[in-house]
Amino acid sequence: MKYIQTDIEAEEEMLEPLTGFLLNHGITGTAVEDPADLELILNKEEDYEWDYISEKVMSMRDSRPRITFYLEDSVENRLLAAKIAEEAGQMFPGTDIRITWEDDSLWKDKWKEYFKPARITDRLTVKPTWEEYHPQEDELVIEIDPGMAFGTGTHETTSLCLKLMEVCLLKEGRSSGREKVRDPGKGCTQDHDRFTEKTDGPSVLDVGCGSGILSIGAALLGAEEILAIDIDPEAVRVTEENVRLNHVEKLVRVRQGNLVDGIDFKADLIVANLMADLVMELSAHVAGHLSLGGVFISSGILVEKAEEVAAAIRKAGFDIDEIRKDGMWCAIMAHLRQGSEK
Structure with a gap:
């Protein structure tokens, strides 16, 4: 081609x-x-x-x-x-x-030369399938083959989302008194059966899943049920492959869809790594898909549009918890105000 x-x-x-x-x-x-x-x-x-x-x-x-x-x-x-x-x-x-x-x-295959294992957060490392890697004891490894069209997790928009998601999921786990992180074990040949054990963890909705990095990260961080959505059928295919590759297919469901149109799913956490205009459009509808006190993390937002997007999120019934910046990009974490759930 x-x-x-x-x-x-x-x-x-x-x-x-x-x-x-x-x-x-x-x-x-x-x-x-x-x-x-x-x-x-x-x-x-x-x-x-x-x-x-x-x-x-x-x-x-x-x-x-x-x-x-x-x-x-x-x-x-x-x-x-x-x-x-x-x-x-x-x-x-x-x-x-x-x-x-x-x-x-x-x-x-030339782009593969530039994709190496990368520690993205305190706990999460993203590694390509073709690279050998030996993680540290506390490291959770997302193994991924993104294809040419999807992100590798190292872009600021994705790493910001993963960092805020980690803060949210690990904090929720500590506050409940349960250890929610799924221990990947030592090395890259993992005992994947432990990933499917019930942990009574939170549910996550990943809107615009791309290669599935956020959904897989949520599963490793203890989420119990994840729904990944993308409008692009190729993204759906790639996410399904990466979910199987990481042995979290019992935790992550993948479907094709436009934002949350026609989605009958309530989550404790919604993550959306999109663009500013799409985040603002989505923010008007996410309240109906969040549980009481649920969290909405959005990324793919240029810093100069942060206040405009934050205003739209507040208008939709959220309080802003944090706007985190990295270079020209930012991500916003917000929680649903009491009485705003639908």
Whole structure:
């Protein structure tokens, strides 16, 4: 299959504004290569022990920062790529933009080079299926094969959601006097039967599940019943595969749907890693799917839209507990006010 590859080279200070610009055009999956990141790592020798550093990696030191994204080749997407190139050139002077056509047989697995095991929260680590990894005793490992179209868990929007979700689920477990974390055991060959033991844990609704990272994380953190929803049938397929891969299929159900339309499910926690406009649309309907005192965690929100989204969430009957920021992104945790449940 043919794909359109767009490369945008720009100065470092333009990377975040460019990412926001692309997001406004519906481009949610980008690869960023920033030589400053390499310099940061190389200057922290006490934190890393290198056997060697490849020439390919070292060559990045002399290159400009670059954002790359891919689109399936079509007339519509060719026009979109051309429009983005034209507008980016006008809005961000000094950028170099290159559009090329690629065959996915040449690069379909190339993205895997950049996906390594990553500790996302105090307890949760995300690892790709093709990487060997030996977790620490207190580590909960989400093993995932996201495919090219879905997140790996390392993006700020996903990590923010996982961190707030961990705070919420572990706090709930402590307050009830029960240990709610499902111990994954030692190593990556786990006794997965323990994941299906009843823990009387909370229920979770994951709206816009993508690759299923949040749903799987909720299961490992002790949630008893999880419903994962996505409008994209490919996301549903990928989530189902990753749920099976992590042996939590008795805890996680996956279905195709548009936000919460037609969903007959009440949860203690709703998580939604979407975009600001969709979060605001969703916030008007989530109260009917939350139990008394339930929590709504939303992410995928640009910092400049945080107050607008928070206002919509308050209007829907919630009190804001925390707005957590990471770079240009933020996530909002809120609880349902008494009397607002439906």
